[in-house]
Structure formats: structure tokens, C-alpha cells
Amino acid sequence: MHERAADTRRAVLQAAAHLFFEQGYAATSIADISELSARTSGAIYFHYAGKEQLARAVVEAHFAAWPALIARHENVGAPALERLVRLSYAVARAFRDDVFVRAGARLWAERRSINVEMPPPFLDWIATVEHLLDEARAEGTLAAGAEPVRDATTLVSAFFGLHTLSDALDERRLIEDRLTAFWHLMLPALQGAPAPAALLDRVREDTASLPR
Amino acid sequence: MHERAADTRRAVLQAAAHLFFEQGYAATSIADISELSARTSGAIYFHYAGKEQLARAVVEAHFAAWPALIARHENVGAPALERLVRLSYAVARAFRDDVFVRAGARLWAERRSINVEMPPPFLDWIATVEHLLDEARAEGTLAAGAEPVRDATTLVSAFFGLHTLSDALDERRLIEDRLTAFWHLMLPALQGAPAPAALLDRVREDTASLPR
Numbered sequence: 047m048h049e050r051a052a053d054t055r056r057a058v059l060q061a062a063a064h065l066f067f068e069q070g071y072a073a074t075s076i077a078d079i080s081e082l083s084a085r086t087s088g089a090i091y092f093h094y095a096g097k098e099q100l101a102r103a104v105v106e107a108h109f110a111a112w113p114a115l116i117a118r119h120e121n122v123g124a125p126a127l128e129r130l131v132r133l134s135y136a137v138a139r140a141f142r143d144d145v146f147v148r149a150g151a152r153l154w155a156e157r158r159s160i161n162v163e164m165p166p167p168f169l170d171w172i173a174t175v176e177h178l179l180d181e182a183r184a185e186g187t188l189a190a191g192a193e194p195v196r197d198a199t200t201l202v203s204a205f206f207g208l209h210t211l212s213d214a215l216d217e218r219r220l221i222e223d224r225l226t227a228f229w230h231l232m233l234p235a236l237q238g239a240p241a242p243a244a245l246l247d248r249v250r251e252d253t254a255s256l257p258r
Numbered sequence: 259m260h261e262r263a264a265d266t267r268r269a270v271l272q273a274a275a276h277l278f279f280e281q282g283y284a285a286t287s288i289a290d291i292s293e294l295s296a297r298t299s300g301a302i303y304f305h306y307a308g309k310e311q312l313a314r315a316v317v318e319a320h321f322a323a324w325p326a327l328i329a330r331h332e333n334v335g336a337p338a339l340e341r342l343v344r345l346s347y348a349v350a351r352a353f354r355d356d357v358f359v360r361a362g363a364r365l366w367a368e369r370r371s372i373n374v375e376m377p378p379p380f381l382d383w384i385a386t387v388e389h390l391l392d393e394a395r396a397e398g399t400l401a402a403g404a405e406p407v408r409d410a411t412t413l414v415s416a417f418f419g420l421h422t423l424s425d426a427l428d429e430r431r432l433i434e435d436r437l438t439a440f441w442h443l444m445l446p447a448l449q450g451a452p453a454p455a456a457l458l459d460r461v462r463e464d465t466a467s468l469p470r
Contacts (some may be wrong), residue, residue: 072371075312159282159284160458166426166427168423196439196442197443200416200439200442201443204412204416204419207418207420208419211414224412227409228412229404230408232447236443
């Protein structure tokens with residue numbers, strides 16, 4: 047693709063993500079996207095057949111954000127539960143700061159009103175968490191009563207609910223504090239020793255300065 | 259109100275809740291509600307000024323479902339944590355089986371596209387859970403590391419997320435099993451003794467046969 051075409055594509059997608067997030071799918075028109083991206087609607091239609099295709103591209107950009115983030119946390123030299131907690135802060139920050147992630151989340155919430163197929167976002171996350179819990183078991187750090195398959199699903203749904211609540215009550219500004227509270231409730235069932243609080247203090251401070 | 263008018267009001271509201279839940283707010287028309295309720299649109303407009311007012315009435319019916327349910331569980335003769343767990347099963351069943359609760363939940367998810375003010379559903383629930391955790395502390399059954407204010411918020415958001423996940427993955431058919439898994443993860447941080455598993459087995463069996 048010529049550089050200029052790539053620029054246009056990127057600008058249009060960015061504007062679409064911004065508007066889908068701010069005002070939702072139904073209220074966003076190609077004319078709005080044209081205005082915000084400073085591209086003609088002709089240029090937009092050259093790259094995307096219509097609003098549905100733009101929504102699909104935003105959702106794809108949302109899903110494309112995760113594999114690199116997950117790989118970075120899977121390969122860090124730390125116990126598996128600590129890597130799980132670190133990953134959760136990184137994901138929470140992406141949901142607060144990344145326009146594609148935020149727009150993808152809103153489009154998913156509105157999925158029933160949009161004619162675009164969207165896979166449920168839970169399954170890949172459950173597999174990722176289950177894998178980390180399995181590793182913790184292999185390391186001998188997972189509490190005896192924990193069950194990776196069962197607990198991975200609960201953790202992912204609880205994490206999702208935390209974002210919905212933070213979105214509704216404080217526009218995700220308090221998501222990191224809420225996540226710390228979340229782990230205070232979750233870790234006792236997952237980790238015997240060392241004490242969960244110590245892990246939490248260390249991880250939250252460390253990861254704040256890491257690249258996402 | 260005359261009995262016939264009350265009947266009409268109820269039938270219209272029931273039909274609106276059914277359709278808002280099944281197909282969402284935007285896709286539901288007064289004509290659809292007229293057809294399903296077997297009432298003329300004139301009769302509908304006599305009771306409700308329009309679709310927005312119907313949505314508001316459905317949301318109010320959703321919120322009206324809770325105080326009696328909560329009171330019933332607050333006044334049962336059982337330890338506070340057990341009452342909390344019992345209440346959670348009752349609420350989960352309402353979200354699975356009650357059309358007003360289900361419709362209210364969907365309307366809330368679509369709130370940004372609907373011109374009806376809807377309070378966030380979390381705050382009253384957080385207060386209810388906090389109250390039960392305070393009682394558990396007063397009874398001496400709350401774990402030392404638990405903090406009612408902090409943990410009530412996490413519990414409510416996690417419970418909400420559980421419903422979103424169950425809704426997306428199994429249309430809430432598995433909500434009771436998922437809720438049992440949820441408590442396996444949550445109770446260790448809340449309850450020292452007796453062992454959480456024993457409480458769960460007892461409560462889930464008991465409440466299945468209770469009226470909601």
C-alpha cells in the first residue's frame with residue numbers, strides 16, 4: 047500500500063474508533079468520521095465498504111492488541127500468579143487508555159444492534175488465565191483448593207464486571223485501585239504463601255512504569 | 259384504576275419487556291408491542307406517552323423487584339455470609355427467569371442509545387452486600403483480612419460480570435453452576451470457618467426449592 051493510502055486508512059480507523067467509543071455505533075455516521083479524520087467520504091469508501099466494515103476493523107484492532115501483551119507477560123521471569131496479576135494491570139490500563147480497545151468493548155456491548163459478527167471476548171482470556179494457573183500448579187504455588195478450569199472462568203468474568211462497574215461509576219479512572227481491591231478478594235483462594243498483599247504491592251508498583 | 263385498564267397496562271408492559279429483552283430497544287416498535295399484547299396502539303398511548311416511557315416503566319419494574327427479595331434474605335435466621343450466598347442465588351434466578359429483570363438489564367446495557375435516565379444498578383447492591391458483610395463482622399464470622407466496603411464493591415462487580423459471561427456463553431442456563439464456582443473463589447477471603455464448601459453445598463440445595 048502506498049504510504050499515503052496507509053495514512054488515510056489509519057486516520058479513518060482512528061477516527062471511527064474514537065467516535066464509536068464516544069457516541070456508539072448507531073449515532074456515528076460516515077460524515078462524522080469524514081469530518082474527524084479530515085478525509086473525504088470518497089476516500090473512506092475507497093478503504094472501507096461502509097460503517098459495518100469499519101466496525102469490524104475496529105473490533106479486529108481491539109483483538110489484535112492482546113497477543114503481544116500476553117506473550118510479554120507469559121515470558122517474564124516471575125512466578126505464574128505474579129505474571130497473572132501483572133497482566134491484569136496491563137489489560138486494565140489498555141481498557142482505560144487505548145481507543146481501539148475501548149471502542150471494541152463498546153461495540154461488543156452493542157453487538158446485538160450491529161450486523162457484524164463478533165466472537166465472545168471471554169474464551170481466549172479464559173484459556174490464557176487457565177494456562178497461567180496450570181503453571182502455578184506445576185510450580186507448587188497454587189493453593190490446594192484452586193481449580194484452574196473453574197477459577198479461570200470466574201476470574202475472567204469478575205475482571206470483566208470490574209471494568210463495567212468502573213466504566214459506569216468513574217469512567218475507569220479508578221480502575222487500578224479497584225483492581226487492587228479485586229486481587230485482595232481473589233488471591234487468598236489462589237495463593238497459599240507468600241501473603242497475597244506482598245505480591246500485590248510489588249506488582250502494582252513495578253508494572254506502572256513498564257511499557258504496556 | 260378500573261380493572262380493565264390495569265389489565266391493559268400490565269399486558270402492554272409485559273409485552274414491552276418481552277420485546278425489549280428479545281430484540282432490544284431500537285428494534286422494538288409500538289406496533290410490535292401492540293401485536294404481542296393484543297392491544298391497539300391507541301390503548302397503549304392512553305397509558306404510556308411513547309416507547310421511552312415504556313422503557314422507563316420496565317426499568318422501574320426491574321428495580322421494584324429487589325427490595326422484597328432482599329428483605330426476605332436479610333431477615334432469615336442464618337449467619338450473614340450464608341444469607342449473602344442465598345441472596346445471590348435468588349438474584350441469579352431472577353436474572354435468568356424474570357422478564358422484567360432481564361429486559362431491565364438489557365435496557366441498561368443499551369442505556370447510551372436510549373433517552374431515559376437510568377441510575378447505575380451497582381450502588382444499592384453494594385450497600386446491601388456491605389451491610390451483610392458488616393453483620394458478618396459483628397457476628398465474628400468474617401475473615402480478619404476482609405474489608406466490607408472494599409469487598410462489597412468487588413463482589414457486586416464480579417457478580418455482574420458473571421451474568422454478562424453466562425448471558426454471552428450459555429444464555430444464563432449455567433448461571434447456578436457458575437455462581438457456585440464464583441463462591442468457591444470468593445469465600446476463602448471472606449470466611450475463615452466453617453469451610454466454604456460446606457456452606458455452599460447446603461445453601462445451593464436449600465434455596466433451589468425456596469420461593470424467590
